[in-house]
Amino acid sequence: xxxxxxSYSSDCTYFKCQYDITLEFHSNVSNxxxxxxxxxxxxxxxxxDNWDSPIVITTTVQFLNCIYAKSxxxxxxxxxxxxxxxxxxxxxxxxxxxxSMFNKLLNFLSNIGKCNIVLCTATQPAFNNLSSGTSLxxxxxxxxxxxxxxxxxxxxxxxxxxxxxxDGADHQLTVTEAAEMILEAARAQGSVLAIFNTISATERVxxxxxxxxxxxxxxxxxxxxxxxxxxxxxxxxxLLAEGKNVICISTALIExxxxxxxxxxxxxxCGLDSIVQSAGRCNRNAEKKYGTVNLILMDQTAEKLNSLxxxxxxxxxxxxxLDGKYKADSFLEDETxxxxxxxxxxxxxxxxxxxxxxxxVYLADCIDGSxxxxxxVNEYHSxxxxxxxxxxxxxxxxxxxxxxxxxxxIAPYGLGKEIITKLNSREGSRQLKELLKVxxxxxxxxYRTKLKELIDKGAVISLGDEYQKNEIFAIRDDHYDxxxxxxxxxxxxxxxxx
Numbered sequence: 001x002x003x004x005x006x007s008y009s010s011d012c013t014y015f016k017c018q019y020d021i022t023l024e025f026h027s028n029v030s031n032x033x034x035x036x037x038x039x040x041x042x043x044x045x046x047x048x049d050n051w052d053s054p055i056v057i058t059t060t061v062q063f064l065n066c067i068y069a070k071s072x073x074x075x076x077x078x079x080x081x082x083x084x085x086x087x088x089x090x091x092x093x094x095x096x097x098x099x100s101m102f103n104k105l106l107n108f109l110s111n112i113g114k115c116n117i118v119l120c121t122a123t124q125p126a127f128n129n130l131s132s133g134t135s136l137x138x139x140x141x142x143x144x145x146x147x148x149x150x151x152x153x154x155x156x157x158x159x160x161x162x163x164x165x166x167d168g169a170d171h172q173l174t175v176t177e178a179a180e181m182i183l184e185a186a187r188a189q190g191s192v193l194a195i196f197n198t199i200s201a202t203e204r205v206x207x208x209x210x211x212x213x214x215x216x217x218x219x220x221x222x223x224x225x226x227x228x229x230x231x232x233x234x235x236x237x238x239l240l241a242e243g244k245n246v247i248c249i250s251t252a253l254i255e256x257x258x259x260x261x262x263x264x265x266x267x268x269x270c271g272l273d274s275i276v277q278s279a280g281r282c283n284r285n286a287e288k289k290y291g292t293v294n295l296i297l298m299d300q301t302a303e304k305l306n307s308l309x310x311x312x313x314x315x316x317x318x319x320x321x322l323d324g325k326y327k328a329d330s331f332l333e334d335e336t337x338x339x340x341x342x343x344x345x346x347x348x349x350x351x352x353x354x355x356x357x358x359x360x361v362y363l364a365d366c367i368d369g370s371x372x373x374x375x376x377v378n379e380y381h382s383x384x385x386x387x388x389x390x391x392x393x394x395x396x397x398x399x400x401x402x403x404x405x406x407x408x409x410i411a412p413y414g415l416g417k418e419i420i421t422k423l424n425s426r427e428g429s430r431q432l433k434e435l436l437k438v439x440x441x442x443x444x445x446x447y448r449t450k451l452k453e454l455i456d457k458g459a460v461i462s463l464g465d466e467y468q469k470n471e472i473f474a475i476r477d478d479h480y481d482x483x484x485x486x487x488x489x490x491x492x493x494x495x496x497x498x
Contacts, residue, residue: 006060064399088118100134126341160293161293172298172300175208195266213247219250222251224444227414263282263292272314317340321340363398406446407446451473
């Protein structure tokens with residue numbers, strides 16, 4: 001039996017396991033084999049692990065890819081999922097468009113694959129309340145904790161305060177105003193965590209806070225590789241344990257599985273699940289009776305959400321709840337959480353609509369008895385009419401957990417520098433499997449559309465002509481800062497986190 005741990009975040013490194021029995025898999029460094037590949041290219045691609053380790057720690061993106069995404073690299077992992085224990089951490093973060101496909105997959109793995117599946121979350125999503133064909137079939141008594149509502153009240157350690165209104169109107173903050181509010185709270189309460197919805201807003205607020213802070217100030221974003229973030233979090237924990245005043249400005253990545261406690265938290269308005277996760281980083285160890293979680297509203301110039309539709313949808317639902325009968329301090333209660341997910345998942349069973357060969361089709365329909373395949377065959381085949389059809393290729397052509405492809409860059413941080421040097425040497429091709437495996441904690445993901453821009457700026461280089469087709473790239477030393485990670489336009493005045 002194998003154990004699979006799937007996390008929303010690539011910060012899987014907080015699981016402490018024996019590395020010789022554990023595979024830590026964040027992302028594919030290379031693609032699938034083709035007939036025209038050179039021997040070097042084949043070696044690169046075959047270095048992708050087939051998930052046969054006793055314990056596999058991966059991301060939700062990679063887990064879904066191993067079933068639905070194109071390429072035989074993913075298919076080689078699927079059979080190893082059967083007869084295993086699968087643990088999903090922060091399952092509420094599952095992208096909306098994939099919920100129906102996720103539910104069908106788990107139903108199959110549980111009933112046919114004989115898997116034991118655990119869904120971990122502080123805000124249980126309503127996966128079992130979709131239409132009958134796409135609803136998740138939970139166990140008879142699915143909750144591991146009895147008397148859940150009373151337990152929630154017993155462990156309530158924070159007060160959630162709505163600071164999104166002023167004189168009855170929306171109170172939108174600029175970057176400077178948000179920084180001033182954070183600094184004021186730090187002077188009064190000591191340690192402060194502020195979480196924003198975009199990297200841009202996080203970096204801008206961090207720079208403003210750094211100008212006026214007398215405390216230790218850190219930043220956490222996905223521009224830092226997982227090992228870098230892990231080290232920063234360890235430093236923050238040590239300082240907090242020593243009673244030092246620490247300000248941490250972060251994206252939502254700190255909400256997923258990070259055991260850390262601040263006196264005060266600021267959360268830029270977002271979905272209720274993220275607000276609850278943020279509350280879990282406040283007064284976590286019950287240092288006092290109640291910590292404070294402040295909900296703030298950033299103006300559109302400070303935090304642009306046009307391309308982040310799911311965050312925008314969640315934010316709008318929460319705004320509607322605050323304008324209605326729900327108070328901010330009720331956000332930890334079962335009834336409030338259930339209402340939020342009912343609204344959020346209202347049309348979830350109709351998600352992931354694509355156009356394939358001129359037909360509009362929901363990808364979830366392609367899993368068991370494809371409507372697309374039935375219609376095509378029945379229209380153009382002169383023989384017997386088909387009852388059911390398979391459309392795995394339709395799914396493979398169109399399935400993407402993240403709407404835009406991500407490319408992994410090896411960061412020159414810690415061991416990452418040595419990995420880059422070795423990959424760029426003559427001996428690199430002979431050590432590919434080992435090097436690509438140990439490179440996982442040193443990867444920074446960027447959108448494919450961003451890659452060309454970074455290459456043109458000289459921030460990213462290909463590791464030798466042999467590897468270019470395989471998309472093995474590295475960040476140049478002068479474009480990776482030991483405080484903030486990947487820097488597009490480095491200057492002598494770059495802020496660092498310590």
